[in-house]
Amino acid sequence: MKLTVALLSLFLVASAVVNGEETEELPLAELCDPEICKLPNCRCSSTQIPGGLAPRDTPQFVMSTFDDNVNIINIETYREMLYDRKNSNGCPAGATFYISHEYTNYRAVNELYNNGFEIALHSITHRTPQTFWAEATKEDMRKEFADQRVQMAHFANIPLTAIQGIRMPFLQLAGNASFEVLKENDMLYDCSWPTRNFINPGIWPYTLHYASNQDCPIPPCPTASIPGPWILPMIGWIDQMGFHCSMADACFAPPSVNDENAWFEFITENFERHYKGNRAPFGIFFHEGYFRFNPAVRNAVTRFLNVVNNLPDAFMVNSRDVIEWVKSPVPVNEYKRQPCRQNVPTNCPFSSCGPLRATHTEEQFWMQICNVCPRVYPWYGNPLGV
Ligand SMILES: *[C@@H]1O[C@H](CO)[C@@H](O)[C@H](O)[C@H]1NC(C)=O
Numbered sequence: 001m002k003l004t005v006a007l008l009s010l011f012l013v014a015s016a017v018v019n020g021e022e023t024e025e026l027p028l029a030e031l032c033d034p035e036i037c038k039l040p041n042c043r044c045s046s047t048q049i050p051g052g053l054a055p056r057d058t059p060q061f062v063m064s065t066f067d068d069n070v071n072i073i074n075i076e077t078y079r080e081m082l083y084d085r086k087n088s089n090g091c092p093a094g095a096t097f098y099i100s101h102e103y104t105n106y107r108a109v110n111e112l113y114n115n116g117f118e119i120a121l122h123s124i125t126h127r128t129p130q131t132f133w134a135e136a137t138k139e140d141m142r143k144e145f146a147d148q149r150v151q152m153a154h155f156a157n158i159p160l161t162a163i164q165g166i167r168m169p170f171l172q173l174a175g176n177a178s179f180e181v182l183k184e185n186d187m188l189y190d191c192s193w194p195t196r197n198f199i200n201p202g203i204w205p206y207t208l209h210y211a212s213n214q215d216c217p218i219p220p221c222p223t224a225s226i227p228g229p230w231i232l233p234m235i236g237w238i239d240q241m242g243f244h245c246s247m248a249d250a251c252f253a254p255p256s257v258n259d260e261n262a263w264f265e266f267i268t269e270n271f272e273r274h275y276k277g278n279r280a281p282f283g284i285f286f287h288e289g290y291f292r293f294n295p296a297v298r299n300a301v302t303r304f305l306n307v308v309n310n311l312p313d314a315f316m317v318n319s320r321d322v323i324e325w326v327k328s329p330v331p332v333n334e335y336k337r338q339p340c341r342q343n344v345p346t347n348c349p350f351s352s353c354g355p356l357r358a359t360h361t362e363e364q365f366w367m368q369i370c371n372v373c374p375r376v377y378p379w380y381g382n383p384l385g386v
């Protein structure tokens with residue numbers, strides 16, 4: 001009898017493989033028990049501070065992030081606003097770039113990497129309509145993100161393992177699919193999932209071993225148990241009419257874009273909700289264009305970052321550093337004494353390539369890269385342009 005059951009289950013497993021892994025049912029995530037789900041590799045979704053620390057002993061992380069392509073125009077802003085900044089502990093300040101491929105200058109990406117910033121993924125195509133992402137399969141997500149990771153490492157000449165995070169275009173989640181792809185590529189985290197219900201107190205990063213209790217403003221959200229990748233929730237800001245904004249440049253009722261002082265106050269108020277609360281990581285999520293067109297906003301953010309860099313218990317870091325801290329939380333006094341993150345610079349042999357024929361448009365492309373020129377413009381399904 002036992003043997004029959006064993007044989008039968010063997011047969012079932014085998015047939016699932018034959019039918020292809022896409023048809024395999026993932027186990028549904030169950031209720032999270034913090035007694036079972038423990039650091040460093042498992043954490044229930046919760047507003048509790050990791051390690052049971054008191055707020056005053058918790059480092060206030062500040063995550064400054066920028067989305068979309070990196071080019072010779074926006075790199076100027078990044079150079080002026082971010083380079084050579086230091087936190088109060090003497091370590092270089094971080095920021096994260098969620099980069100989409102089209103029009104990206106990979107020499108500029110190499111420069112960002114060599115200046116210690118985090119290079120992360122925002123897809124190869126960033127295509128419309130948004131429903132593509134809502135309905136995306138695991139195979140689509142492999143082609144947009146796993147392939148992009150290889151592409152980024154190749155053209156910017158940076159280590160594959162330096163690339164650990166993704167943000168979905170339009171913050172549109174694809175159910176379980178993107179997280180399965182993170183897991184199968186051993187990637188660390190996703191930073192695409194906004195919340196309205198867990199702003200105050202803020203929700204801390206967690207894993208998907210068990211069911212998330214985070215609200216799902218842009219469905220579908222993952223409901224399967226997917227052990228491995230971390231969720232770095234996007235705790236947005238609250239604007240002047242009380243509306244929630246996931247990205248700081250997409251608020252419904254922000255202060256006037258010409259009023260630097262009002263913007264400085266606006267950022268500070270949002271920051272203080274975290275700093276004087278449970279110190280959940282504070283996000284400054286922008287697109288560079290908003291700064292270029294609104295210099296007063298840019299000045300306000302710069303002033304705010306100067307304030308952060310002088311606070312003894314707040315730190316501007318790369319987003320992946322936040323996850324590393326959550327995995328093994330230490331009190332702020334100990335954190336401050338830790339050695340700074342080390343970055344091994346990589347070179348960028350000069351290549352200016354083009355005109356390159358594209359398969360998705362009639363346009364011809366030029367590419368600035370740190371590798372040999374591709375044959376055609378790299379794209380979905382052909383990330384290296386061979
Ligand atoms: C995610 O996986 C769970 C468990 O297999 C399943 O019930 C759910 O429908 C999946 N979500 C999507 C959007 O496919």
Ligand SMILES: [Zn+2]
Nearest residue numbers: 067068169170
């Ligand atoms: Zn985008």
